[in-house]
Amino acid sequence: MTEASAPPAATATATETVTALRPGVLGTNAARPDGVPKVQGRFAFANDLWAENMLWGATLRSPHPYARIRSVDVTGAWKIAGVEAIVTAEDVPGQPTYGLIRQDQHVFASGYVRFRGEPVAAVAADHPETCRRALEAIVVDYEVLTPLTDPEEAIAGTREPIHPDGNLIRHQRILCGDPEATGPIVVEGTYEMGMQDQAFLGPEAALAVPDDDGAGLELYIATQWLHEDRKQVAACLGLPEERVRLVLGGVGGAFGAREDISLQVHCSLLALRTGRPIKMQYGREESFYGHVHRHPAKIWMRHSASAAGEIIKIEARMVFDGGAYASTSPAVLINGVTHAQGPYRCANAIVDGYATRTNNPPCGAMRGFGVVQACFAHEGQMDKLAAAAGLTPVEVRLRNAMRTGDPLITGQPVDSVAPVERCIRETDALPMPPDLASDADVLSLPGGTGRTADRGHVVRGVGYGVAIKNLMYSEAFDDYSTARCQLNDGVVTLKFATAEVGQGFLMLAQQIARTILGVDDVMLDTIDTQIGSSGSTSASRQTWMSGGAVDAACRKVRELLFEAVADRYGLPALQLAIEGTDVVDTIGTLRVPVGEASMGLRLDETVEYRHRPTEDLDENGQGNCHVAFAFVAHRAVVDVDPELGLVKVVQIATAQDVGRALNPLSVAGQIEGGIAQGLGLAVMEEIVVTDGMVRNASFTDYLLPTTLDAPTVVFSLIEEPDPQAPLGAKGVGEPPCISVTPAIAAAIRDATGRDIRRVPVRPQDICLA
Amino acid sequence: MTQEPIGSPEIYRLQVNGESHDVQDAWLGESLLYVLRERLGLPGSKGACEQGECGSCTVLLDGAAVCACLVMAASATDADIVTVEGLAPDAALTDVQAAFLDEGAVQCGFCTPGLIVAVHHLLEHNPEPSTLETREALSGNICRCTGYGRIFAAVDAVVASRADQAAR
Ligand code: FES
Numbered sequence: 057m058t059e060a061s062a063p064p065a066a067t068a069t070a071t072e073t074v075t076a077l078r079p080g081v082l083g084t085n086a087a088r089p090d091g092v093p094k095v096q097g098r099f100a101f102a103n104d105l106w107a108e109n110m111l112w113g114a115t116l117r118s119p120h121p122y123a124r125i126r127s128v129d130v131t132g133a134w135k136i137a138g139v140e141a142i143v144t145a146e147d148v149p150g151q152p153t154y155g156l157i158r159q160d161q162h163v164f165a166s167g168y169v170r171f172r173g174e175p176v177a178a179v180a181a182d183h184p185e186t187c188r189r190a191l192e193a194i195v196v197d198y199e200v201l202t203p204l205t206d207p208e209e210a211i212a213g214t215r216e217p218i219h220p221d222g223n224l225i226r227h228q229r230i231l232c233g234d235p236e237a238t239g240p241i242v243v244e245g246t247y248e249m250g251m252q253d254q255a256f257l258g259p260e261a262a263l264a265v266p267d268d269d270g271a272g273l274e275l276y277i278a279t280q281w282l283h284e285d286r287k288q289v290a291a292c293l294g295l296p297e298e299r300v301r302l303v304l305g306g307v308g309g310a311f312g313a314r315e316d317i318s319l320q321v322h323c324s325l326l327a328l329r330t331g332r333p334i335k336m337q338y339g340r341e342e343s344f345y346g347h348v349h350r351h352p353a354k355i356w357m358r359h360s361a362s363a364a365g366e367i368i369k370i371e372a373r374m375v376f377d378g379g380a381y382a383s384t385s386p387a388v389l390i391n392g393v394t395h396a397q398g399p400y401r402c403a404n405a406i407v408d409g410y411a412t413r414t415n416n417p418p419c420g421a422m423r424g425f426g427v428v429q430a431c432f433a434h435e436g437q438m439d440k441l442a443a444a445a446g447l448t449p450v451e452v453r454l455r456n457a458m459r460t461g462d463p464l465i466t467g468q469p470v471d472s473v474a475p476v477e478r479c480i481r482e483t484d485a486l487p488m489p490p491d492l493a494s495d496a497d498v499l500s501l502p503g504g505t506g507r508t509a510d511r512g513h514v515v516r517g518v519g520y521g522v523a524i525k526n527l528m529y530s531e532a533f534d535d536y537s538t539a540r541c542q543l544n545d546g547v548v549t550l551k552f553a554t555a556e557v558g559q560g561f562l563m564l565a566q567q568i569a570r571t572i573l574g575v576d577d578v579m580l581d582t583i584d585t586q587i588g589s590s591g592s593t594s595a596s597r598q599t600w601m602s603g604g605a606v607d608a609a610c611r612k613v614r615e616l617l618f619e620a621v622a623d624r625y626g627l628p629a630l631q632l633a634i635e636g637t638d639v640v641d642t643i644g645t646l647r648v649p650v651g652e653a654s655m656g657l658r659l660d661e662t663v664e665y666r667h668r669p670t671e672d673l674d675e676n677g678q679g680n681c682h683v684a685f686a687f688v689a690h691r692a693v694v695d696v697d698p699e700l701g702l703v704k705v706v707q708i709a710t711a712q713d714v715g716r717a718l719n720p721l722s723v724a725g726q727i728e729g730g731i732a733q734g735l736g737l738a739v740m741e742e743i744v745v746t747d748g749m750v751r752n753a754s755f756t757d758y759l760l761p762t763t764l765d766a767p768t769v770v771f772s773l774i775e776e777p778d779p780q781a782p783l784g785a786k787g788v789g790e791p792p793c794i795s796v797t798p799a800i801a802a803a804i805r806d807a808t809g810r811d812i813r814r815v816p817v818r819p820q821d822i823c824l825a
Numbered sequence: 826m827t828q829e830p831i832g833s834p835e836i837y838r839l840q841v842n843g844e845s846h847d848v849q850d851a852w853l854g855e856s857l858l859y860v861l862r863e864r865l866g867l868p869g870s871k872g873a874c875e876q877g878e879c880g881s882c883t884v885l886l887d888g889a890a891v892c893a894c895l896v897m898a899a900s901a902t903d904a905d906i907v908t909v910e911g912l913a914p915d916a917a918l919t920d921v922q923a924a925f926l927d928e929g930a931v932q933c934g935f936c937t938p939g940l941i942v943a944v945h946h947l948l949e950h951n952p953e954p955s956t957l958e959t960r961e962a963l964s965g966n967i968c969r970c971t972g973y974g975r976i977f978a979a980v981d982a983v984v985a986s987r988a989d990q991a992a993r
C-alpha cells in the first residue's frame with residue numbers, strides 16, 4: 057500500500073527488492089534521461105524548434121459541420137505582405153486522402169466539409185499574425201447543409217450518405233453460447249458517455265525542413281508513431297518514403313490524440329512549396345479541432361443472472377459515434393464489444409456494436425480505447441445485479457471474477473495472468489479516508505472556492521469499479537518493434553523509433569540495457585525513421601513491445617560479448633554471466649568488468665520483436681483477436697452536495713495488475729495520472745457539441761482536473777509476472793483511467809440514491825434527477 | 826487589413842534573467858510569452874492555452890507569478906522578468922527542480938517549467954504551506970500527465986529539506 061504522499065519505492069515489499077539492486081537497473085526508480093532538461097526548461101518540445109529562414113504555417117478550417125464548398129478564393133490573401141504560400145486541395149501532389157485504418161479524410165476538404173474545423177487551406181507567412189490575417193482573407197463560398205448529428209440516424213440509414221463510404225463505419229456482432237439462456241435475475245440499463253478530450257498539454261507542433269533539391273524533407277514532429285506518420289505523409293506528398301525523414305520532436309503528452317495525422321502533411325507541403333523551413337503549431341482552440349477525441353457512446357445492457365448473482369448472459373447494444381471520419385473507430389468499436397462482459401465470467405452473450413459516421417467531431421484513440429465506454433456500462437450493471445441479488449458491490453464482483461484461462465465471449469481464453477479477485481480484495485483492503493471534518497476548509501468541500509456546498513448537506517458515498525483491458529493491437533495486426541543495441545569499447549548505445557511522449561520509455565530502455573549488459577552509462581540515439589518501426593506509443597504496448605525489442609537486442613549483444621570473452625579466456629561462453637557490472641565465470645573465478653571485456657569490440661545487433669499473432673473476428677464475433685490483458689480495480693469515495701449537485705472526489709483506492717513494476721515511481725505516475733483523467737471524465741470533462749458545433753474549445757470552458765480536484769490516491773501493485781511478457785511486465789498506462797470513472801459514478805449513486813446513467817455527471821444530473 | 830509588413834520600427838528593451846534584451850522589428854501585439862520564446866531564445870516558458878488557464882507560461886514579473894501569455898511584451902519594459910531558465914545558473918538545479926526529478930513529478934514535462942516557477946514563488950512567500958495552501962497556490966497550473974500526486978510529493982520534499990537546513 058502506498059499513500060500518494062510517500063514515494064512508492066518506500067513500500068514494504070518494494071524496499072527489500074529495491075535496496076538490493078544496483079542503481080538504474082530494472083526494478084529501481086531510475087532517473088529519466090530527459091528529466092534534467094525538462095525541469096530546466098531546456099528540453100526541446102516540437103514547438104520550441106526553430107530554423108534559419110523559417111516561416112510560420114497556419115490552417116484555415118471549416119466554420120460549418122456540413123457544407124458543400126462552391127469555391128475557395130485566395131486572391132485576397134496573396135495581397136498581404138509576408139505571405140509566401142497558400143495551398144488547398146488542388147495542391148496536394150500525391151494521394152488526396154489519409155487515415156490510420158481507412159484513407160477517408162482529405163488533406164484539405166474537397167467538395168464537402170464534414171465537420172466543424174475540417175482543414176480547407178493552409179498558408180505560410182513570415183509571422184503568426186500575418187498567417188492569421190491571410191486566413192481571414194481567404195474567401196470560401198459554402199452551401200451550408202443540414203448536418204447529420206444523431207448516430208441513430210446513421211445506423212437507421214434514413215439519411216443520404218454524408219461520405220462515399222456511407223454513414224456506418226462498422227457494425228460487429230458477438231454471439232456466444234445460448235442466446236435463449238436466462239435466469240431469475242434480469243437487470244438492464246442504458247449508459248451514456250460524453251466526448252472527452254485528451255487535452256495533452258503541448259499542442260500539436262512540427263517543423264518541416266525541405267531538402268536542398270526540393271524532392272524530400274525532414275519533419276520534426278510530436279507524434280506517437282513516426283513510421284505510420286511517414287507512410288501517410290509520403291503518400292500524400294507523392295514522395296518515396298525514403299525522401300521523408302521523421303524525427304521525434306519533444307512530445308508534450310499524447311493519450312491517443314497524436315496517433316492520427318493533424319498538421320504533418322500541411323506543414324510538409326508548405327515547406328516543399330516555399331523551399332523554406334515551416335513551423336506550425338496549434339493554439340488550444342485549434343488543438344480541439346485538430347485531433348480526434350474519445351468516442352461519445354450510448355450503451356444498453358441487460359444482464360441475466362442466477363439467484364446467487366452469477367452472470368448467465370449479457371446482452372448489449374453499443375453505439376460509438378465516430379464523427380466525420382473513420383480514424384481508429386473500427387478498432388475502438390471492437391475493443392468496446394469484446395470487453396462488454398468486463399472482467400467477469402459469462403458463457404452467453406449477444407452484443408451488437410455500431411461505429412457511426414456523423415458530422416460531429418471525428419473520434420478515435422484515447423487512453424482506454426473503447427474499453428472505457430464498455431466498463432462504465434458493465435460496472436453500472438454489476439451494481440444493479442448486486443442490489444437484485446442482495447449482495448454488496450464487492451461480493452457480486454468477487455463471485456463473478458474471471459480467472460486465468462476463462463474464456464471471453466469471443467471464445468478467446470484469457471491466458472494472461474488474471475488476478476481479478478486479488479485486484480478487488482486488495483483494493484477493498486486499502487484504508488478509507490477520514491470522515492469530512494465538521495470544520496473542513498471550504499476548499500475541501502464539493503464546489504471548492506466556486507459554488508460551495510453547504511457543509512450540513514454533504515453526504516458521502518463509496519463505489520467500486522473493476523476493469524479488464526487488452527494490451528497491444530488486435531485483429532491480426534502484424535505488430536512489431538525494432539531496436540538496435542551497440543556495445544563499443546564499453547559504451548552502450550541504443551536506437552529505436554519509439555515515441556517518448558512522457559511515459560518514460562527512454563528511462564526504461566536504459567534500465568533494460570544496464571540490467572542485461574552490466575553497464576551504467578547507456579547512450580540513446582536520436583528517435584527517428586532511420587531505423588525500423590517501433591509501432592505506436594499507445595495501447596499500453598511500448599513496455600512490452602519496444603521493451604521487448606531493446607531487451608532482445610541487448611541479449612544478442614550480450615551473447616556476442618560472452619563469445620568474445622570465452623574466446624579470449626578459453627572458456628565455454630555458456631558458463632558466463634553478468635553480475636553487477638562484471639562478466640563472471642559462473643563456475644570458475646574469472647571476473648572482468650564489462651567495460652574492460654568489451655574494449656576493442658564493436659558489437660551491433662538489431663532486432664524486431666513481435667508478439668504472438670492474433671486473428672480477425674468472424675461474423676459472430678468469435679476469434680482470438682487480442683494479445684494479452686491487464687486488470688485493475690478502483691474504489692471511489694466522494695462527498696456530494698445533492699442540493700447543488702456538486703461532487704468532490706475524496707479518495708481513490710486501486711490495486712492494479714502490473715505483472716512486474718519495472719520502475720515503481722513511474723508506475724505510480726501512470727496510476728495517479730490515469731486516475732485524474734478518469735476523474736475528469738466522471739465529473740468534469742466533456743466536449744459539448746450541439747448541432748455539430750463544439751461549444752467549449754478552450755481550457756476556460758473545457759474543465760480539466762486541477763490540484764484542487766485531485767483526490768488522495770492509495771494503491772497497491774499486484775506483481776504476478778506474466779510469462780508471455782518479455783520483461784514480465786504488463787502495460788500500465790491505460791488501466792488506471794478505466795474503472796475509476798464508473799467507481800466515481802457508483803459512489804455518487806451511493807451518496808445520493810440518484811440514478812446516474814451518464815458521465816460526466818453534471819450538477820443537474822444530481823440535483824434535478 | 827494591412828498590406829504593410831507588421832513589424833514595428835520601435836525598439837523596446839526587456840530585462841530578463843538579469844540581462845537586458847532589445848526587441849526590434851516586432852509586432853507590438855506580441856505577448857511576453859511569444860517574445861521570450863521566439864525572439865529572445867528563451868523557449869523554457871511553455872504555452873498550452875494562451876488564455877491564462879494552464880500556467881505553463883508562468884514567469885516572475887517583479888517577483889509576482891504571472892501568465893506570460895497574458896502580458897503584452899511591449900508593456901513589460903520596466904519589469905524585472907525571471908523565467909525558468911533564470912532560476913539557477915547553467916547546468917545547476919534548484920532544490921525544487923531536483924525534488925521534481927527525485928519524486929517523479931515530471932512526465933511529458935510540458936507543465937514542468939511553469940510549475941517549477943510557481944512552486945518557487947509559493948515557497949518564497951509561504952515556506953511551510955499546508956496541503957490545501959499548496960493545492961490552492963498551484964491550482965492555476967494544469968498538469969495532464971501526473972495527476973499531481975508526485976508534484977505534491979516534490980513540494981513536501983522541498984519544504985522538509987528547507988526546514989531541515991534552517992534548523993541546522
Ligand atoms: S499559456 Fe499562459 S496560462 Fe496557458
Ligand code: FES
Pocket residue numbers: 257308309558930931932933934935936937967968969970971
Ligand atoms: S508532465 Fe505532462 S503535463 Fe505535466
